Amino acid sequence: MTITPIQLTGLPDGVEVRRSSRRRKTVSAFREDGRTVVVVPQRMPADQIRNHVSELVGRLSRRTSTPLRSDTALLAHAERLRTRYLPEAPTPASVTWSTRQRRRWGSCTTAERTIRVSTLLAEMPGFVLDYILVHELAHLIRSDHGPEFSALVARFPQTELAEGFLQGFDHARTIGPGEEPSGPQ
Numbered sequence: 048m049t050i051t052p053i054q055l056t057g058l059p060d061g062v063e064v065r066r067s068s069r070r071r072k073t074v075s076a077f078r079e080d081g082r083t084v085v086v087v088p089q090r091m092p093a094d095q096i097r098n099h100v101s102e103l104v105g106r107l108s109r110r111t112s113t114p115l116r117s118d119t120a121l122l123a124h125a126e127r128l129r130t131r132y133l134p135e136a137p138t139p140a141s142v143t144w145s146t147r148q149r150r151r152w153g154s155c156t157t158a159e160r161t162i163r164v165s166t167l168l169a170e171m172p173g174f175v176l177d178y179i180l181v182h183e184l185a186h187l188i189r190s191d192h193g194p195e196f197s198a199l200v201a202r203f204p205q206t207e208l209a210e211g212f213l214q215g216f217d218h219a220r221t222i223g224p225g226e227e228p229s230g231p232q
Contacts, residue, residue, distance in 0.1 A: 050086070055093055057098055059083075075230070076103035078170040079220070081109060116169070118143045125162065125180045132202045142180070144169070152213065153179045155186035169210070178209030212218045 049068040056066065061082045070088040077084055090093050122142040129136050140160040148154065150164040155162050162183040168176045182201040190195040200206055 049089075055096060055100075057097060059104060062100055064100065066095055074099045074103065076100075078107065078109045087177050092213070121164070125184065128177055128180050129184050129205075131179050133184050133188065133199060139184065139187065142183075153183045155183040157186055157190050160187060174205040175209045175212050178203055178206055181206075210218060 050065050052063055052065050053206065055064055061086050063082055065084060065086050066089045067086050068089045070086065072088060074087050083104055085103055087096050087099065121144060122139070125139060125142040129138065137160055139162050142162045142164070144166050145163040146166050148163060151165065152168060153162065153164040164176070164179055164183070168179060182200050185196055185199040188199055
């Protein structure tokens with residue numbers, strides 16, 4: 048499979064189009080490093096690409112938009128999750144977005160009861176952000192990642208789905224455009 052970025056005029060800012068040799072008819076869009084990536088079939092004409100870009104960019108922005116842009120809103124959201132899934136956890140002192148966390152999704156300082164989550168999560172589906180918040184809230188009860196901690200996090204019903212999503216995301220960002228994933232060695 049070959050994926051190659053292409054240059055098209057008239058696209059909105061922050062949109063990258065990639066042609067895929069594997070695709071025949073379908074077009075998809077996703078967010079990556081703050082930009083929208085649209086993947087199209089290798090032989091799709093430019094005018095059709097522009098039509099698809101317009102539609103998919105609008106659909107993606109509606110699907111990924113989150114009202115949790117402020118730290119205040121994020122703290123309130125974390126409190127709702129704490130009340131629902133981990134009522135025995137202490138209330139966090141703060142929950143904030145972090146632009147510096149590029150390798151970790153979240154972190155928790157238990158002594159200060161502070162939680163930080165990566166701004167990368169703002170563009171992911173809501174259940175993924177919720178999972179990370181529940182994970183960090185669970186650290187307010189258990190600081191390790193042992194079986195008791197895992198049981199706390201598992202109270203969130205979409206734990207496995209979110210973990211799978213994040214594993215796929217991490218895997219995808221380690222593969223550059225046009226590269227093939229390496230198989231078992």
